Amino acid sequence: MPYTLLIRNCGQLLTLSGAATGQPLTGTALHDWQVLTDAYVACAHDRIVALGPMAELDAAQIGPGTRVLDAGGRVVMPGLVECHTHLVFGGNRAHEFQRKLQGESYLDILASGGGILSTVRATRAASEAELLANALHHLAGFRRYGITTVEAKSGYGLDAETELRLVRVAQEAGRQQPARVVPTFLGAHVPGPEYKGRPAEYLQMLANEVLPQLDPAEVPFVDIFCEEGAFSVKESRQFLEQAREQGFQLKIHAEQLHDLGGAAMAATLGAISVDHCDYLSEADAARIAANGRTVVVLLPLVPLFLRQEVYAPGRRLIKAGVPVAISTDFNPGSCPSKNLWLALSVACLKMGLTPKEALAAATLNAAWALNLQTEIGSLEPGKRADLLILDVQDYEEIPYWLGENPVQQVVIGGEVQDSE
Numbered sequence: 001m002p003y004t005l006l007i008r009n010c011g012q013l014l015t016l017s018g019a020a021t022g023q024p025l026t027g028t029a030l031h032d033w034q035v036l037t038d039a040y041v042a043c044a045h046d047r048i049v050a051l052g053p054m055a056e057l058d059a060a061q062i063g064p065g066t067r068v069l070d071a072g073g074r075v076v077m078p079g080l081v082e083c084h085t086h087l088v089f090g091g092n093r094a095h096e097f098q099r100k101l102q103g104e105s106y107l108d109i110l111a112s113g114g115g116i117l118s119t120v121r122a123t124r125a126a127s128e129a130e131l132l133a134n135a136l137h138h139l140a141g142f143r144r145y146g147i148t149t150v151e152a153k154s155g156y157g158l159d160a161e162t163e164l165r166l167v168r169v170a171q172e173a174g175r176q177q178p179a180r181v182v183p184t185f186l187g188a189h190v191p192g193p194e195y196k197g198r199p200a201e202y203l204q205m206l207a208n209e210v211l212p213q214l215d216p217a218e219v220p221f222v223d224i225f226c227e228e229g230a231f232s233v234k235e236s237r238q239f240l241e242q243a244r245e246q247g248f249q250l251k252i253h254a255e256q257l258h259d260l261g262g263a264a265m266a267a268t269l270g271a272i273s274v275d276h277c278d279y280l281s282e283a284d285a286a287r288i289a290a291n292g293r294t295v296v297v298l299l300p301l302v303p304l305f306l307r308q309e310v311y312a313p314g315r316r317l318i319k320a321g322v323p324v325a326i327s328t329d330f331n332p333g334s335c336p337s338k339n340l341w342l343a344l345s346v347a348c349l350k351m352g353l354t355p356k357e358a359l360a361a362a363t364l365n366a367a368w369a370l371n372l373q374t375e376i377g378s379l380e381p382g383k384r385a386d387l388l389i390l391d392v393q394d395y396e397e398i399p400y401w402l403g404e405n406p407v408q409q410v411v412i413g414g415e416v417q418d419s420e
């Protein structure tokens, strides 16, 4: 098949392939994937069709319809996969930053009507057009960082009508720009203000009135925040079981601030990912590892921004055989950053990952956390042509240049994106 796009002279081509298949990368497989040197990657329309050493490039497939990019010895890799964001919201919480610096905790601010509830007020007050414009603005930022797939949670409406609006906005934002948007329903973020003190009734309303209005083929995941001030393990289990019965795949925010046991509970229900896990116990890590499929999503920028000392035990999780992914948790309260590269650096510095492990965690394992592992996350013939040319010569530089954006060129679905 003639190539429509050829990237030649890749100093290092990070394929993310060649390790064990059929399950997320764990243990040594997290760094045993293949790096080709002096290589090329070729695409036909939106698919990767060939890759290999430059010496094996089939010149017969290059024609007048082939766009050729010369990587000039730089690193080329798959587009980053953001598997945990709260993309759609109104306003921001810059005013709470000062309160945090003066020592108020996340849960103190939430209890005083701030935090999530202040974003809920701003989100309810915003029009659908304003929310869409915000989401598109943030997606443009994600694309500049080379993020080509973005999971997008609802969760700042907390009533039936607004939660459904947030899901619609995420879907529409996915249609209006090239990055793939994967919507997740997180109506169960905290109990809606109208249900203060009645969390079980709020969850029942979501399960009975809202979930039936969503199509699991379009909104594949249902998520819940299992934490003090949000929902208990018992409430979370019941709600996730109801969501599973309605055909949704499961996610959970758990062990972010306390060890309640929510992550292991969700893993036993077959959750596709359990996210945060800063306070995950060793026993629960072993329970999660045993099922071989549930991905622990590490969110290293959150404890950084919340000024917490406790980070998820990444090194210990990898040793225990738990598959890990990395994401920003982009949201207005606990991580107003879209810089997934910075998250990789902090995962190395504070969670003990190696650069190669961190790269796998933000590509192929993040794809597993979205059930998109056959489509994205690695460079293999047949996969979607989401590719990055980075302005570095060696992958070890990626987490080293702390806070920088190494992206030089972004390709989404075989289309070279103009720099904005």
Ligand SMILES: [Zn+2]
Residues within 6 Å of the ligand: 084, 085, 086, 253, 329, 331
């Ligand atoms: Zn989150």
